[in-house]
Amino acid sequence: LSTRSPPPPSGWAKYPDPEPARQALADHHGVDPAMVLPTSGGAEGFVLLARALHPRHPVVVHPQFTEPEAALRAAGHRVDRLLLGPADGFQLNPAAVPRDADLVVVGNPTNPTGVLHPAEALKSLNRPGRVVVVDEAFMDATDGAQSLISEDMEGLLVLRSLTKTYGLAGIRAGYVVGDPDLIARLAAQQPPWSVSTPAIAAMIACCSAAAEQHRRGLAEALPGLREDLTGKLRTIGLTVIDSQAPFVLVDTSSIDPLRSIRRPLAGRGFAVRRGETFPGLGPTWIRLAVRDPATHAGLVEAISDLVASPEPQNSLPHDSQPDNSKENPR
Numbered sequence: 001l002s003t004r005s006p007p008p009p010s011g012w013a014k015y016p017d018p019e020p021a022r023q024a025l026a027d028h029h030g031v032d033p034a035m036v037l038p039t040s041g042g043a044e045g046f047v048l049l050a051r052a053l054h055p056r057h058p059v060v061v062h063p064q065f066t067e068p069e070a071a072l073r074a075a076g077h078r079v080d081r082l083l084l085g086p087a088d089g090f091q092l093n094p095a096a097v098p099r100d101a102d103l104v105v106v107g108n109p110t111n112p113t114g115v116l117h118p119a120e121a122l123k124s125l126n127r128p129g130r131v132v133v134v135d136e137a138f139m140d141a142t143d144g145a146q147s148l149i150s151e152d153m154e155g156l157l158v159l160r161s162l163t164k165t166y167g168l169a170g171i172r173a174g175y176v177v178g179d180p181d182l183i184a185r186l187a188a189q190q191p192p193w194s195v196s197t198p199a200i201a202a203m204i205a206c207c208s209a210a211a212e213q214h215r216r217g218l219a220e221a222l223p224g225l226r227e228d229l230t231g232k233l234r235t236i237g238l239t240v241i242d243s244q245a246p247f248v249l250v251d252t253s254s255i256d257p258l259r260s261i262r263r264p265l266a267g268r269g270f271a272v273r274r275g276e277t278f279p280g281l282g283p284t285w286i287r288l289a290v291r292d293p294a295t296h297a298g299l300v301e302a303i304s305d306l307v308a309s310p311e312p313q314n315s316l317p318h319d320s321q322p323d324n325s326k327e328n329p330r
């Protein structure tokens with residue numbers, strides 16, 4: 001150890017004990033601790049369920065975060081997709097889910113569309129012999145009214161992430177809440193000591209009154225800021241999907257019907273998330289984070305500038321070319 005290294009906080013020499021986190025999260029949601037499994041980020045939950053469950057017909061509702069489908073495929077499952085589209089605002093019609101689907105995975109609110117599906121619509125998917133998995137990684141950005149977490153979650157699993165609201169991606173803190181029988185099956189797949197001592201401390205801290213205040217502050221400020229961004233984008237003629245998340249999905253085909261505006265925007269200082277890696281979307285879709293009005297104004301100015309002085313065809317590469325940027329590809 002370098003003499004400049006700080007001493008390890010007390011408790012770090014021991015193997016982690018996730019029980020206090022499980023208890024704190026259970027109290028926080030008003031459920032039995034047997035319904036909660038702390039995980040190494042929400043993403044671990046997808047790997048655990050892909051290994052623990054043996055669905056014959058898993059269906060993933062897209063466009064959504066690509067990790068659930070990737071985890072299912074990596075575990076050897078053949079995954080079917082239900083593609084939602086812009087014509088109906090990327091809303092889920094429960095009747096469109098194949099009747100024999102015995103595992104259904106949906107995001108709520110959904111990344112990247114920002115659509116918040118009504119809890120009743122998702123509950124209506126629940127039936128004997130089917131597991132419904134709802135990724136609520138961004139639910140903290142809402143008032144929580146459409147969450148499926150409740151005392152009775154037979155056949156249901158909800159994945160939560162603490163990395164978004166609290167900016168803790170490097171800590172890897174998430175959890176699954178749901179049917180205790182399913183939770184036990186997921187737990188049986190979890191590597192020993194998967195959730196670290198700092199992650200456990202973060203989970204407990206995220207259940208505190210101070211964390212609640214932080215969450216409320218963000219959730220209360222978000223609608224106004226999102227409206228500001230959406231309004232500014234619509235003013236310049238862009239199609240913006242109605243969002244309940246801290247981001248919005250934008251159709252830029254009115255600017256260029258074929259190619260992404262991501263790279264020219266990066267050249268003007270704005271990093272945006274491309275759409276084409278999400279099943280069901282193409283290069284003319286981008287996802288924009290909700291920030292502050294000044295940043296929104298700068299972004300909209302950069303987009304308008306693109307329209308006024310488009311790049312020559314050959315200097316505006318297709319987004320299918322290799323991308324060495326360091327953004328999260330998910």
Ligand SMILES: Cc1ncc(COP(=O)(O)O)c(C=O)c1O
Nearest residue numbers: 041042043065111137161163174
């Ligand atoms: C919709 C969604 N769910 C889950 C995750 C995984 O989050 P975590 O960092 O908790 O693994 C992400 C990360 O980007 C996400 O976008």
